[in-house]
Amino acid sequence: MPIRSRIVGCGAYLPSRVVSNDELATRVDTSDEWIQQRTGIRQRHMAADGEKTSDLALAAGRAALANAGMKPEELDLIVLATTTPDNTFPATATKVQAALGMTGGAAFDVQAVCAGFIFALSVADNFLRVGQARTALVIGAETFTRLLDWKDRGTCVLFGDGAGAVVLKADPDATPQSRGILSSHLHTDGRTYDLLYVDGGPSTTGTTGHVRMDGQGVFRHAVGKLAAAVDEALAANGIKPEEIDWLVPHQANQRIIDGMAKKLGMGPAKVVSTVARHANTSAASIPLALAEAAGDGRLQPGQIVLLEGIGGGLAWGSCLVRW
Ligand code: ACO
Numbered sequence: 001m002p003i004r005s006r007i008v009g010c011g012a013y014l015p016s017r018v019v020s021n022d023e024l025a026t027r028v029d030t031s032d033e034w035i036q037q038r039t040g041i042r043q044r045h046m047a048a049d050g051e052k053t054s055d056l057a058l059a060a061g062r063a064a065l066a067n068a069g070m071k072p073e074e075l076d077l078i079v080l081a082t083t084t085p086d087n088t089f090p091a092t093a094t095k096v097q098a099a100l101g102m103t104g105g106a107a108f109d110v111q112a113v114c115a116g117f118i119f120a121l122s123v124a125d126n127f128l129r130v131g132q133a134r135t136a137l138v139i140g141a142e143t144f145t146r147l148l149d150w151k152d153r154g155t156c157v158l159f160g161d162g163a164g165a166v167v168l169k170a171d172p173d174a175t176p177q178s179r180g181i182l183s184s185h186l187h188t189d190g191r192t193y194d195l196l197y198v199d200g201g202p203s204t205t206g207t208t209g210h211v212r213m214d215g216q217g218v219f220r221h222a223v224g225k226l227a228a229a230v231d232e233a234l235a236a237n238g239i240k241p242e243e244i245d246w247l248v249p250h251q252a253n254q255r256i257i258d259g260m261a262k263k264l265g266m267g268p269a270k271v272v273s274t275v276a277r278h279a280n281t282s283a284a285s286i287p288l289a290l291a292e293a294a295g296d297g298r299l300q301p302g303q304i305v306l307l308e309g310i311g312g313g314l315a316w317g318s319c320l321v322r323w
Contacts, residue, residue, distance in 0.1 A: 002129070003129050003130075003170050003172050003174060004170070004171045004174030004178050004180035005128040005169070005170060005171075005181045006168065006169050006170075006171050006179050006180040007166045007168060007180070007290075007321065008167050008168070009064045009065060009166065010164070010165070010287065010294045010295070011061065011063025011064030011066070011166075012163065012165070012287065012292065012295075013063065013162065013163045014045040014162045014163075015045045015046055015048060015056070015162070016048070017046045018043050018044070018045055019045075020042065021035045021036065021043065027150065028150060028157065029153055038253075038255070039157075039158060039253045039254060039279075040254025040255070041157070041253075041275055041280075043276075044145070044159065044278065044279035045160050045161055045162055045281075046145050046161050047146075052143065053082050053084050053085060053092055053163075054092050054095040054099070056141045056162065056284075057080055057092065057096050057141035057163050057165070058095075060139055060163035060287070061078070061096055061137050061163075063165070064165035064166055064167045065100075065167060068167040070135070070167060073101070075105060075136065075137050076104070076105040076127075077105050077106055077127055077135070077137070078093045078100075078102070078106075078107035078108075078138075078139065079107075079108065079110055079121075079124045079138050080092055080096060080109050080110070080139045080140075080141060081109070081111075081112065081120035081140045082109055082111070082140070082141050082142055083147075083198075083282055083283060083312075084143045084282075085109060091107065091109040092109055093109050094107050110123055112188075112315040112317075113196070113311035113312035113313060113315060114250050114282045114285070114311025114315075115283075115310055115313070115315040115316050115317050116140055116283030117140035117283050117284070117285075117286040117307075117309065118307060118308070118316075119186055119315065120139070120283070121138050121307070122184035122186055122317065122319065124136040125184060131170075134170045135168065135169050135170070137165060137166075137167055138165065138167075138287075139164070139165040139287070140163065140165070140281075140283035140284040140287045142161060142162065142163070144282045145160065145161050147209070148210065148211060155215075158252070158279060159211075159280045160281050161284075162285075162288050163284050163287075164284050164286070164287025164288035164289070165287055165291075166287055168181075178322070179301060180322060181320075182233075183319070183320055184233075185233050185317055185319070186315075186317040187225070187315070188313045188314065188315040189313070190313065192217075192314040193313065194214070195314065196218055196313075196314070197212055198212070199212050218310075218314075219253075219255075219256070221310070222252075222310050223259040223260060223263065225314065226249075226310055227263045229308060230260070230263075230306060230308055230318050232318065233306065233319065233320040239304060241265055242265065243304055244270070244305075244306050245270065245300075245304050245305065245323075246270055246271075246293065246299060246303060246304075246305045246323075247266055247270060247272065247306050248272045248286060248289050248293065248306065248307050249271070249273075249289075249308050250280075250311070251278060251279075251280060251281070251286075251288075252285070252310075253275065254273065257271060257273055257275065264306075272289045272290075272293045273289075274288060274292060282311065286307055286309055290305075290307075294323075300323065301323060302322060304321075304322060305321045305323045306319075306321075307321065
């Protein structure tokens with residue numbers, strides 16, 4: 001019997017400080033109207049001074065474990081997607097591992113920026129499928145606002161901080177109809193590196209750097225590449241677009257989300273959107289949205305849930321789940 005990874009718990013954490021567009025407009029030459037019209041964003045959460053990515057990740061991880069009814073000792077693996085690690089090394093995941101009191105197994109970070117959660121979920125799923133782990137905590141966590149150049153109004157209004165997590169458990173006796181991750185599909189194209197990057201790093205400037213983005217360039221690639229990755233997921237599972245119960249996309253921009261929903265023929269009632277309240281939290285956006293929709297009862301067992309995301313690299317991908 002093939003092994004399937006089932007999502008048995010979800011958790012989320014958002015820093016308590018909320019910054020509205022209007023508050024931002026007191027420091028940046030922008031307006032609530034411009035931001036809402038272009039992106040759908042109304043506010044974002046921002047980590048407090050001294051609050052690190054590992055703190056956010058730990059809170060979301062603990063919430064996911066509690067939701068799963070599991071203890072940290074039961075975990076074989078932590079995969080943490082982040083682009084804002086506490087330190088250049090070691091992996092932020094190891095800090096979370098220690099704080100959880102998990103002494104066995106392995107914990108490491110995955111870097112695929114806004115597609116990070118899809119990549120991390122896929123990596124953990126593969127560990128479970130081949131039997132190298134039976135349980136995994138997959139986290140997307142970011143203090144993304146620390147990378148922003150507050151003088152660049154084209155980027156600094158778009159992002160927020162937060163963390164989301166899921167717990168995976170291997171189902172060793174899966175049938176085709178079993179719940180769990182059906183497939184994931186990952187892509188990168190390094191030729192588009194310069195569309196979205198950070199202009200620093202240990203081996204370039206020795207500083208952390210700031211986000212630089214060709215917004216229209218990213219936009220031009222987004223819907224087409226995401227649609228192709230979604231088509232791939234549907235074809236791999238013999239599923240038609242009308243059979244998808246929920247679209248849980250990366251939350252970068254409401255216009256990209258609407259573009260994808262339109263391509264799939266899905267109305268807004270079937271799309272989980274948190275971008276208005278969270279802004280773009282990079283690797284955290286999908287698990288934050290999942291935790292919200294699972295928590296309020298929108299996601300029901302057996303439903304088909306489509307995850308997709310794109311970000312710097314460019315890196316993009318999709319994942320189809322029977323919830
Ligand atoms: N407030 C007010 N005016 C602004 C702001 C702002 N925050 N930012 C830019 N402007 C101005 C520009 O200066 C420009 O003014 P000008 O015409 O006088 O020169 C005008 O608005 C238009 O600027 P553009 O950059 O052309 O704005 P655009 O319509 O492309 O919208 C945006 C920018 C929202 C970034 C858009 O390109 C976009 O959504 N791109 C997708 C990229 C994305 O979502 N990235 C997130 C990270 S990647 C990911 O997660 C997928």
